[in-house]
Amino acid sequence: MTLSAIAQPRPVHGLSGASGGQAPPREASPVLPGLLEVEGLTLQYKTPNHLVTATYRVDCAVHEQDRYVILGPSGCGKSTMLKAVGGFMTPEEGHIRLRGREVVGPGPDRMMVFQEFEQLMPWKTVLENVLFPMRIAGRFKGKDAMDRALSIIDKVKLTKFRDVYPHMLSGGMKMRVAIARAMAMEPDILLMDEPFAALDALTRRKMQDELLQLWEQVRFTLMFVTHSIEEAIIVGSRILVLSPHPGRVRAELDASQLGFDTVGTPAFGALSDKIHNLLFEHELGPQRQEEDAQA
Amino acid sequence: MSMATLGRSEGAMLARRPEFEIEPIDASGIGEVARPLSAMERIVNNEAVRKVAILIALAIVWELYARWLNNPLLFPSFAETVATFVADISSGTLIDRVATSMRSLIYGYGTGLALAAVLTTVAVSTRFGTDILNTLTAMFNPLPAIALLPLALIWFGLGIGSLIFVIVHSVLWAVSLNTLTGFRAVPEVLRMSGRNYGLKGLRYVIHILIPAGFPAILAGLKIGWAFAWRTLIAAELVFGVSSRSGGLGWYIFEARSELDTARVFSGLLAVILIGLFVESVIFRAIEKRTVQRWGMQH
Numbered sequence: 001m002t003l004s005a006i007a008q009p010r011p012v013h014g015l016s017g018a019s020g021g022q023a024p025p026r027e028a029s030p031v032l033p034g035l036l037e038v039e040g041l042t043l044q045y046k047t048p049n050h051l052v053t054a055t056y057r058v059d060c061a062v063h064e065q066d067r068y069v070i071l072g073p074s075g076c077g078k079s080t081m082l083k084a085v086g087g088f089m090t091p092e093e094g095h096i097r098l099r100g101r102e103v104v105g106p107g108p109d110r111m112m113v114f115q116e117f118e119q120l121m122p123w124k125t126v127l128e129n130v131l132f133p134m135r136i137a138g139r140f141k142g143k144d145a146m147d148r149a150l151s152i153i154d155k156v157k158l159t160k161f162r163d164v165y166p167h168m169l170s171g172g173m174k175m176r177v178a179i180a181r182a183m184a185m186e187p188d189i190l191l192m193d194e195p196f197a198a199l200d201a202l203t204r205r206k207m208q209d210e211l212l213q214l215w216e217q218v219r220f221t222l223m224f225v226t227h228s229i230e231e232a233i234i235v236g237s238r239i240l241v242l243s244p245h246p247g248r249v250r251a252e253l254d255a256s257q258l259g260f261d262t263v264g265t266p267a268f269g270a271l272s273d274k275i276h277n278l279l280f281e282h283e284l285g286p287q288r289q290e291e292d293a294q295a
Numbered sequence: 296m297s298m299a300t301l302g303r304s305e306g307a308m309l310a311r312r313p314e315f316e317i318e319p320i321d322a323s324g325i326g327e328v329a330r331p332l333s334a335m336e337r338i339v340n341n342e343a344v345r346k347v348a349i350l351i352a353l354a355i356v357w358e359l360y361a362r363w364l365n366n367p368l369l370f371p372s373f374a375e376t377v378a379t380f381v382a383d384i385s386s387g388t389l390i391d392r393v394a395t396s397m398r399s400l401i402y403g404y405g406t407g408l409a410l411a412a413v414l415t416t417v418a419v420s421t422r423f424g425t426d427i428l429n430t431l432t433a434m435f436n437p438l439p440a441i442a443l444l445p446l447a448l449i450w451f452g453l454g455i456g457s458l459i460f461v462i463v464h465s466v467l468w469a470v471s472l473n474t475l476t477g478f479r480a481v482p483e484v485l486r487m488s489g490r491n492y493g494l495k496g497l498r499y500v501i502h503i504l505i506p507a508g509f510p511a512i513l514a515g516l517k518i519g520w521a522f523a524w525r526t527l528i529a530a531e532l533v534f535g536v537s538s539r540s541g542g543l544g545w546y547i548f549e550a551r552s553e554l555d556t557a558r559v560f561s562g563l564l565a566v567i568l569i570g571l572f573v574e575s576v577i578f579r580a581i582e583k584r585t586v587q588r589w590g591m592q593h
Contacts (some may be wrong), residue, residue, distance in 0.1 A: 083487075086487075086491065088487060088490070106487070106490040106491050106493065107491075107493055108491065108492050108493050110491075111491060112487065112488070112491050114484040114487070114488070116482065116484045118482035118484050118485055119482075119484040119485060119487075119488050121485070121488075121503075121506065121507070122507075122589040122590055122591050123506040123507075123509070123585070123589045123591075132492070132502075133491075133492040136492045136493065136494060136498075136502065137492050137493055165588065165589055165590055166590070167589065167590025167591075168590065
């Protein structure tokens, strides 16, 4: 694959109507090589009574330094998809490739950050929590690991709290530890599963801002799951919109120009409305008619 | 149901009230914002102080009752018991007996823990293992260890082998059951984090499951210890004559046959003191350094 192929702008599809057609229009050009490639991914899991299909034939590609957001209504399988990328689920159909290699199980090249605060080890201090994966995976050792841990803890502004146990931290601080811990490993891709959903609105906003600042400094590749349109536009540079149950690709949109400073601008509002329509077009139609009839 | 019936009267408007901004009022009138509690309040808040007070009260009641009863054969006084206790400790008899008991206890407890570790590791890694552990625990947990003593005597004869056998039985099931419960209670995200770092098998158990399930494991260790201690004393009361030096149970049994009631009491006192020491000193220290420090238990 030549450089020129990589440099080509990626298509923004899903907008050109085709609401009746199943697959979004594909470009004739060959699939661009992404850092992470998801191809025809169908995921199923079992509950005690049902076999649930979470996603159905999802294709997507995440490139280096993307802030790739997976957005969809609850139950669209976006978290399941992230877990599959993390290696915690085996695809029923399709492939997940990281740097061309098939993902077969969990590994430290794809560090995950979860929504729940319990992801931190309560028996380790902040510093030990950050050091732990580096030492376990044997990726960084001794002084190198310590230096990296201290530097990343400083980046997330927790230097004062580095010898404190997680139960003494606030929700936002715990999340920062989780992010620091994942980033210290320098994973190929950082996977975040609604990381700020359990935080209060003010803290959430601050954390989004800090995440973007970190990204400016380090330029890591991020795959981020959320159900908030606003968060998707602020955090994301690319947004994959999934349809409701089972999750299928509805659109892939560009949001690289939009962030905190553009909240409230017409462009932000327009993208937000567009995503809203893509997500809720089926639901809102009949409901609105009902309301009209009542009025 | 339309919105109008849910709301209040439709035409009513909220009255507009003026907004305002002021400096917070002066709070110096309340004095110090954080004031230290008085010495008395702090003493009463200290759990150890309260417990010692209860113990002293009990000792006084005991002493008074014994003097009123005035029958040392049935109920020796606190002073007599303590005198015998001190005398037997300084002569070395009691220490010898305790050492003998402790040796059996440590062998038994250690073996029980090792077996429990193997059993739960197998149980947590496979579903079949879980079924095995659950079935065995359901069968053997309700079976009092002392009920196995006759069988132990047939298999291992009079001696430390039988003691260890019954202690292992009393420790193993309680500890395994609690450990497995602790492992099961580990939050899913913590498990996933561990696997995310590439932890598998034994390393996963050691680095994630054991520390994460430690509150339940510690509870299991405590229950196991209490069972083991009781079983040991009971078993020694039944036999313990065989070996050259008997244990603490044998000390009590011997005193009873000599109608030396103060010595029986002194033996019981030793049983209680050791039990208290292990629970409120050793286990308490472990708790403080682990689960409480980690905020997993308050």
